[in-house]
Amino acid sequence: MSLVHGAAAAETALPRQIADAIAAAGGWLPFDQFMQLALYAPGLGYYAHGSPKFGALPASGSDFITAPELSPLFGRALAAQVAQSLRATGTDEVWEFGAGSGALAEQLITGLQALGQPLARYTIVELSASLRARQQERLAPLMQAQPGLSITWASRLPDSLRGVVVGNEVLDAMPVQLLARHGGEWWQRGVTNSPTNPPPAQAQPAPAAINSVAIAFRWEDRPTALHPPFPVEGEHDYVTEIHPQAHAFVTTVAEALARGGAGAAYFIDYGFPEAEYYHPQRHMGTLVCHRAHQVDDDPLADVGRKDITAHVNFTGVALAAQDAGLDVLGYTSQARFLLNCGIAQMMEAAELPTRANAMKLLAEHEMGELFKVIGLATAGHGAALGFEAGDRTHRL
Known part of the structure; x- marks a missing residue:
């Protein structure tokens, strides 16, 4: 599926x-099921079609930038x-x-190599066929340069x-x-589009045009x-989110590591x-949408053409x-974690543009404070480098 066709399909077939x-479902869908379809419906959801997502500028057709691209x-x-x-x-x-784009995988593999750390296999768990293709293209030179390293893709954890x-x-x-x-x-809170079941006063319509027929998704x-x-x-009055799917995912990862008997996990995110x-x-909760490097709070509009996140x-x-x-190894801000891991010394040796972009990872008004890092591990891991100073586990 081409990029243009994928985006067009999301605009037309996904609302239907x-x-x-x-x-x-009887005229009403819980929001988590709506969000699942909006983001991951095969071939149509935001992360399932081929439109650009990651990039520094809207001109690239991207919607947002993540730390590895920055x-x-x-x-x-x-x-x-x-x-x-x-x-x-x-291990x-x-x-x-x-x-995502494969940028973090590239950086980790080359970073581990520079540290002299043996790495036998790097596995990416990716559900999006379009993103998997981009990752494979980006990482192909590494695979050729390091024949002893296995870079593989999977659709699920063992x-x-x-x-x-x-x-x-x-997450x-x-x-x-x-x-x-x-x-x-x-x-x-769920979603309906049934004209025979008028929504309550707080509902707001968001029309989505498909084949000249307006589908108005509404809150109920x-x-x-x-x-x-x-x-x-x-x-x-109060609106918020609960996260059973994310917590079930963490449980699955933790159980797999616990069965294996040796391992650790690091999750970086805003929260x-x-x-x-x-x-x-x-x-008003934390749910927002990202499109063309702008933020809005209406996930019922332009379904499939923008990110939805909490x-x-x-x-x-x-x-x-x-x-x-x-065990919880630690919890802290992204800025403190990266500083503990030596990013300041790396910045000293880098050119000015690289230092300027890296500062956005650390600045409190950029990504440094909003983003957090949590570390988890099987028993016996010992203290983790990233949480040596500024650990906030006591605030969890």
Whole structure:
């Protein structure tokens, strides 16, 4: 499927597929199921078709930039932590989830090589065929230059694994359930497009044109027994997210590492611990969309043509991992983690443009504070380099 055809298909066929799913579900679809289709419907969802996603400027057709695209020093610094964990666990494999353009894989492989750290296999778990093709193209020179290194792709984790798992901006792209509090009661927010079932007053239509027929997706709240894992003070109206899919994913990774008996995992993403996530003043939640390097808060419009994302509840991540048998190595800001891993020294040796971009990884008003890093490991790993100073585990 070409890039143009993939984007056009998302614009036309995807709204109809979602409308059919709503009809099949009785006229109402929980938001996490809507988000799953919007992002991952085969061949149509945002991450399933071939449109550009990662890049520095809107002119490239991209929608956002991630840390590895911003600066190669991100992966080089992370490589120092990965190398330490490979040694601590006596393993020689790295697994990366959601590798995007392949930039982080390239940086980690070359960074580990520069550190003299043996690496037998690098496996990318990638569901998107278009992104997998881009990664394979980017990493082909490395595969040719290092015939002793196996770079492979998988669609799922094995039941048991030994090695280091890395996920940069993976958890934020996992579908979330939306909850809304009205009059002190919690409701689950879902999506409908049924004209025979008028939405409540808070619903907002978002028309999606398909074959000259307008499909208007609307919010509709229904009673639920669900509630946030942390009590939200007050009785004011409040919208937020819960993350069962992300926490189930972390559980799966943790159980696989626990069965393997030796390994570690590092997740880098934007988010908060529970007490901050469910702060009374965060009454509109964290759900946002990204398109052409602009942010909006309407996931029901332009379905399939923009990213949908929510911040990560790192307390939930830590608890899921602990319940599955892993230790929490640490939790801190991206800036502190990268500084602990030696990025300042790397910046001193780099040219000015590289230093300037790397500063965006560290600056508090850029990515340095909003993004966090959590480290998890099997028993006996020992202290982790990235959390030597500024560890915030006590705030989870």
